[in-house]
Amino acid sequence: xxxxxxxxxxxxxxxxxxxxxxxxxxxxxxxxxxxxxxxxxxxxxxxxxxxxxxxxxxxxxxxxxxxxxxxxxxxxxxxxxxxxxxxxxxxxxxxxxxxxxxxxxxxxxxxxxxxxxxxxxxxxxxxxxxxxxxxxxxxxxxxxxxxxxxxxxxxxxxxxxxxxxxxxxxxxxxxxxxxxxxxxxxxxxxxxxxxxxxxxxxxxxxxxxxxxxxxxxxxxxxxxxxxxxxxxxxxxxxxxxxxxxxxxxxxxxxxxxxxxxxxxxxxxxxxxxxxxxxxxxxxxxxxxxxxxxxxxxx
Amino acid sequence: xxxxxxxxxxxxxxxxxxxxxxxxxxxxxxxxxxxxxxxxxxxxxxxxxxxxxxxxxxxxxxxxxxxxxxxxxxxxxxxxxxxxxxxxxxxxxxxxxxxxxxxxxxxxxxxxxxxxxxxxxxxxxxxxxxxxxxxxxxxxxxxxxxxxxxxxxxxxxxxxxxxxxxxxxxxxxxxxxxxxxxxxxxxxxxxxxxxxxxxxxxxxxxxxxxxxxxxxxxxxxxxxxxxxxxxxxxxxxxxxxxxxxxxxxxxxxxxxxxxxxxxxxxxxxxxxxxxxxxxxxxxxxxxxxxxxxxxxxxxxxxxxxxxxxxxxxxxxxxxxxxxx
Numbered sequence: 001x002x003x004x005x006x007x008x009x010x011x012x013x014x015x016x017x018x019x020x021x022x023x024x025x026x027x028x029x030x031x032x033x034x035x036x037x038x039x040x041x042x043x044x045x046x047x048x049x050x051x052x053x054x055x056x057x058x059x060x061x062x063x064x065x066x067x068x069x070x071x072x073x074x075x076x077x078x079x080x081x082x083x084x085x086x087x088x089x090x091x092x093x094x095x096x097x098x099x100x101x102x103x104x105x106x107x108x109x110x111x112x113x114x115x116x117x118x119x120x121x122x123x124x125x126x127x128x129x130x131x132x133x134x135x136x137x138x139x140x141x142x143x144x145x146x147x148x149x150x151x152x153x154x155x156x157x158x159x160x161x162x163x164x165x166x167x168x169x170x171x172x173x174x175x176x177x178x179x180x181x182x183x184x185x186x187x188x189x190x191x192x193x194x195x196x197x198x199x200x201x202x203x204x205x206x207x208x209x210x211x212x213x214x215x216x217x218x219x220x221x222x223x224x225x226x227x228x229x230x231x232x233x234x235x236x237x238x239x240x241x242x243x244x245x246x247x248x249x250x251x252x253x254x255x256x257x258x259x260x261x262x263x264x265x266x267x268x269x270x271x272x273x274x275x276x277x278x279x280x281x282x283x284x285x286x287x288x289x290x291x292x293x294x295x296x297x298x
Numbered sequence: 299x300x301x302x303x304x305x306x307x308x309x310x311x312x313x314x315x316x317x318x319x320x321x322x323x324x325x326x327x328x329x330x331x332x333x334x335x336x337x338x339x340x341x342x343x344x345x346x347x348x349x350x351x352x353x354x355x356x357x358x359x360x361x362x363x364x365x366x367x368x369x370x371x372x373x374x375x376x377x378x379x380x381x382x383x384x385x386x387x388x389x390x391x392x393x394x395x396x397x398x399x400x401x402x403x404x405x406x407x408x409x410x411x412x413x414x415x416x417x418x419x420x421x422x423x424x425x426x427x428x429x430x431x432x433x434x435x436x437x438x439x440x441x442x443x444x445x446x447x448x449x450x451x452x453x454x455x456x457x458x459x460x461x462x463x464x465x466x467x468x469x470x471x472x473x474x475x476x477x478x479x480x481x482x483x484x485x486x487x488x489x490x491x492x493x494x495x496x497x498x499x500x501x502x503x504x505x506x507x508x509x510x511x512x513x514x515x516x517x518x519x520x521x522x523x524x525x526x527x528x529x530x531x532x533x534x535x536x537x538x539x540x541x542x543x544x545x546x547x548x549x550x551x552x553x554x555x556x557x558x559x560x561x562x563x564x565x566x567x568x569x570x571x572x573x574x575x576x577x578x579x580x581x582x583x584x585x586x587x588x589x590x591x592x593x594x595x596x597x598x599x600x601x602x603x604x605x606x607x608x609x610x611x612x613x614x615x616x617x618x619x620x621x622x
Contacts, residue, residue: 005398010398013394013398014398014401016394017391017394017398017402017405020387020391020405020409021405023494024408024409024494024498025408025411026434027420027423027424027427028411028415030423030426030427030434031419031423034426042432043432045434045437109318110322111319113316113318113319114315114316114318114319116315117311117315117316118316121311121312121315122312123312123313124313125313126312126316129316129319132328133323136323136327138608139327139331140552140555140556140604141326141327142556142558142577143555143577143600143604144597144601145580145585146584146585146590146594147330147331147334147337147594147597148330149585150333150337150590151329151330151333153344166326167326169322169326170319170322172323172327175319200311200315201311225414228416229415229416229417231417231418231559231562231563232556232558232559232562236581236585247416248416248418248419248559251418251419251422252418252422255422255425255563263426263432266422267423267426270422270423273416273419274415274419274420277414277416278411278414281410281411281414282407285407285410288410289410289502292413292414292499292502293502293503293506
């Protein structure tokens with residue numbers, strides 16, 4: 001750009017961007033700071049950023065017949081302790097990890113051979129399959145949640161891990177992306193592998209997969225972030241059984257049963273769910289932005 | 299493409315490689331659309347053995363009943379405001395950041411945070427921030443009451459304004475809005491969260507787009523008399539960003555159609571259906587109330603909207619003159 005930035009215009013630009021940044025950061029700040037404060041500091045809006053960190057009396061604890069001395073808590077310990085003890089948060093996190101990783105693993109397992117065949121093999125019906133992929137790109141899976149839900153419940157699969165994973169096993173976007181990528185891989189490489197007597201199957205996993213690592217990494221971030229954050233689909237297929245709750249379902253349940261004293265623990269839960277992704281993002285920004293905006297490179 | 303003829307065995311390999319994907323595409327993407335289309339002509343519900351075909355009744359309901367009119371209104375108002383706002387803010391942020399060079403990166407990181415964060419969780423935090431009694435927003439607003447800030451913000455200094463009728467004056471005298479609880483502000487608040495969450499995504503796409511605007515073209519425009527920054531933007535940058543804009547608008551529209559998390563967690567479609575967007579309607583009718591027929595009809599209409607948006611995109615892309 002031809003930016004003849006005068007000191008004044010630079011300052012003005014920073015001013016605008018800082019105001020925007022403050023609004024964008026506000027909920028993250030609130031979430032973090034409230035997870036450190038005691039209930040009184042939260043409802044009265046006092047305590048600065050970190051709270052005074054004085055021990056406070058939990059009225060609920062006294063009511064259930066405990067001695068006063070046993071009911072004094074440090075706010076941070078209390079909030080994060082409650083986050084993990086009031087609801088099985090560890091279980092939710094575990095479910096989240098299992099579901100997101102299974103989805104990604106199966107997506108790759110299905111998409112990679114298909115992408116290889118579409119880009120490097122000749123067979124009858126190849127154009128038809130590619131047309132299907134392009135058509136599939138038009139259908140947002142969330143939009144067809146209702147018929148998917150009916151089909152899954154007809155085969156008795158609602159309230160299972162399978163229900164959480166199955167609709168996402170096929171990523172037409174992943175196929176499309178990997179096909180575009182494989183098109184750029186020179187045929188000579190594949191021919192050389194064939195000369196060496198590799199089977200087509202081995203070529204996919206031992207030749208194509210390694211060349212595709214950067215694209216696969218970006219797609220992995222895209223997929224994992226999307227499914228860690230997904231709330232709609234788990235809400236539809238998991239009804240009741242807490243055992244299968246993913247983190248968003250967990251905090252939703254927490255929030256709906258809330259009374260004034262639970263804000264701290266709830267914000268602690270929120271931090272536990274959001275912070276891992278944020279930290280990963282800050283560590284590998286470029287890759288994350290690349291991954292999440294993958295849909296922008298179609 | 300490998301053009302040399304291959305042994306017959308290889309043809310079969312191709313089929314074997316695409317088979318799982320094809321099977322899953324059929325089962326998970328194609329069949330459900332057909333199922334929804336069929337069931338939208340019925341009054342089917344899960345668990346009951348018999349049902350009737352009701353013709354187009356579900357569809358006529360969709361365009362006649364006030365509930366569904368409110369649904370379409372809520373959806374289109376949401377999309378109609380979120381898309382332009384988040385595209386505009388995304389572009390604005392990208393231009394500012396781009397012109398600041400290296401220092402801009404910190405803003406880029408910050409603005410991208412909401413895109414990453416779990417929307418449902420952040421929605422719950424927003425709910426707390428906007429809480430009428432203990433929320434930060436109303437508390438901040440109330441701080442100014444009774445001070446000179448009230449005098450200024452309630453516009454009492456304008457002779458023709460009655461301070462009690464302005465937003466701020468009214469807020470101080472009675473109370474500030476129950477953002478998510480009032481039918482006047484609920485949809486606006488959901489829209490705000492939507493923009494807050496999504497504009498960073500657009501910003502990143504625009505930043506990528508801006509790197510492809512050739513410097514020489516900008517210089518050339520200066521030589522040709524484009525003196526002001528606005529002229530240069532309008533004559534060169536905006537034109538070059540055309541393909542990015544088409545894409546950004548389409549992707550934001552499709553994402554906005556799918557808004558659900560904030561509505562489900564914060565308003566349940568209310569008050570008085572002002573935030574009753576389509577995805578929430580599908581969920582409430584089809585899943586919660588087991589009215590599969592009407593839920594399927596909404597699904598089909600939803601898919602048609604998405605298809606229409608994509609077709610408009612294709613038309614734009616094909617019509618477009620490419621400068622590069």
